[in-house]
Amino acid sequence: MYDTAEPNVIDDEMLRSAVEEQGPRGEAGRIAKMEGVNLKDITSLRLDFKNILKIDNLWQFHSLTKLQLDNNIIEKIQGLDTLVHLVWLDLSFNNIEVIEGLSALTKLEDLSLYNNRISALENMDGLKNLQVLSMGNNNLTSLENLIYLRRFKQLRTLNLSGNPLSEDDQYKLFVAAHLPDLVYLDFRLVDENIRDIANVRYQYSIEELNHNETLERVKREEEEKRQRELDSHKVAYVEYLNGPHLFESLYTEDMEGTRLSSLPAVAELMDSFRSKCTEVCQTIFEYGLKHHEKREAEMAVFNECLQEAVTENQEAGAKKIQEFDSKNGELLYELSQITEQQILDAKSLQYSQDVAQLMDALLNLEIQLVDQLEEIIKEYERNIGELVSSFLETVQGLMAQIRDLENQHHEKLLELCINLLERVLKGEMDEDMTDDLRALFVDKDTIINAVSASHDIHMLKIDNREDELVTKINNWATNLIQKVHRDELQRNRKRVAEINTYIDHLRDELDNLDVHEQI
Structure with missing residues (x-):
């Protein structure tokens, strides 16, 4: 990471240079440069090791599915709202303290926030397709905060090594019990024996969690049903007329x-x-x-x-x-x-x-x-x-x-x-x-x-x-x-x-x- 150089901003010159560097070489590259590249068609972009402080000016890359922003000095996750097709995002080795600005990335499957300054798992509710999450070398201290990850039903790979909570004696048991669908933890297959022990140790708290989650799901489904009904009433222009x-x-x-x-x-x-x-x-x-x-x-x-x-x-x-x-x-x-x-x-x-x-x-x-x-x-x-x-x-x-x-x-x-x-x-x-x-x-x-x-x-x-x-x-x-x-x-x-x-x-x-x- 660059600590001494002047921070950079993501401007047109940097983006053009990055696209050219990652584009075809030789004669094909010469032709591409001559004809120009439509940024809307770019699907992969590397902006690592650029000493970037602020994420900006990426709205042109509408088709982007892979974005690499690791090894910069980024302090805040922002400027990603238009990248709705993003599947893979690397923000590792930056100075990020809060998880935010990801709500529009509903197709995201792989997210790396490794080696930042994050102290809480939060603000990722919209990432329904998340399968891989790398949160190693951050400031996560609370095992209870890991319960937040239960909402990601497709999460199979998780890295939390290097966080203070990973030093807790109950760490692996807690994760195995509370994230039953997880396959890999800290680059290792979750041991079935560990999972069996964890299920016994946390049996009652897991049952309570499952009960509360069921109630929440039912409540959410009822609310969604009410909203669908209200929407159907609105298109008929008779909303809120079915009662007092x-x-x-x-x-x-x-x-x-x-x-x-x-x-x-x-x-x-x-x-x-x-x-x-x-x-x-x-x-x-x-x-x-x-x-x-x-x-x-x-x-x-x-x-x-x-x-x-x-x-x-x-x-x-x-x-x-x-x-x-x-x-x-x-x-x-x-x-x-x-x-x-x-x-x-x-x-x-x-x-x-x-x-x-x-x-x-x-x-x-x-x-x-x-x-x-x-x-x-x-x-x-x-x-x-x-x-x-x-x-x-x-x-x-x-x-x-x-x-x-x-x-x-x-x-x-x-x-x-x-x-x-x-x-x-x-x-x-x-x-x-x-x-x-x-x-x-x-x-x-x-x-x-x-x-x-x-x-x-x-x-x-x-x-x-x-x-x-x-x-x-x-x-x-x-x-x-x-x-x-x-x-x-x-x-x-x-x-x-x-x-x-x-x-x-x-x-x-x-x-x-x-x-x-x-x-």
Whole structure:
């Protein structure tokens, strides 16, 4: 490791030099240097013994699978987020103190952090494919910290030699018991006798670990299931409408309504509102899921029709090219053998005319396809528009029901509170009133303002939820149709370019024909 030289940064000059050093030699190397190397295509890179302090500027190496950064003076793991294809990473013999910056390297199988200053195994949860881990000559002291490695189900080779924990009398037994799938520890095969002894010694702690890990796994699987369900609700635009979520959200910022809810009579009124509101929300939810299935079915039918039309057109074009080849396949050879200029000119003209006719035929097919797809897209756009309109009409009608329920609740609550006010003023409610409630029931204006403020908050929440739903589905429809038109335009341009390229190739064949000289 370089200790006295000035630290280096990973710049373009260093990267170019490293690529050239590791590239082909001799004539092949000269040609590669002349033509240039696309850094995105590089799969292996050595940057060892470069006195590098900071990892940087590696974003260009998108295809990198192997990276060697050992024997530098790196202090922090960073700048690796774009190297998502990395399988092998060597950061040994550096000055790293903390494991970090590896979350994006989900394909990593072999990681070496040998001879650094690391004191804890952490921040590697995303390395699900890790098979080999070299952590020798670091500052690891805790055997308990090794339990962290149980999450790496494919880990088979582990090096921890040279760490303080490796001097512990229980070290090998602890590892053998807690990492049952490990094959090699510190460059040696894990002895089965050691494993048997370890399993007996740590039996109860391992059973507890297995139990806790099972609970964690079940919890994680349930959370993943909930997330998948939520994602499916979101694409249907009815997330959190399968229950009292909307009702409960009405009171999250409603201080007056929450205070009033402590009164038994108001609580009973709220229960009724809650039940009816939840019922309507559930109707919206179920309708939204079914309508999402309709939209998915419509998209599937459209894509099928689109692909069928394109395939049929492509087959027609291929047939015309085949007919051209069968008619003119031998013509070029005949032209190369003709010695009379007059016959040569006539045959060449015939070939050129056939090429022109082929081009017209292929372009006419493309024009026909464009017209056909335009009709298919127009019908699709109409169908999507009708589906969205139908969805919004039904949902907005149901949201109007929720607003009606809120208005009815508001009227009943106001009437109830005014009646309670009379009793409060008569001193009949002293035992049932908290100081917060008593501050509302001082006069008629105060309680009316409090109930009205609660009502305004509720109506705003309902309106916002409806606006959110309307905006999302309208944006979806707009983006969907725009993408369809954009994709069709790109397809058309690509097809026309393909036709022109093919026709140019046919004409170049004629232009480059090696004909016999006139005798």
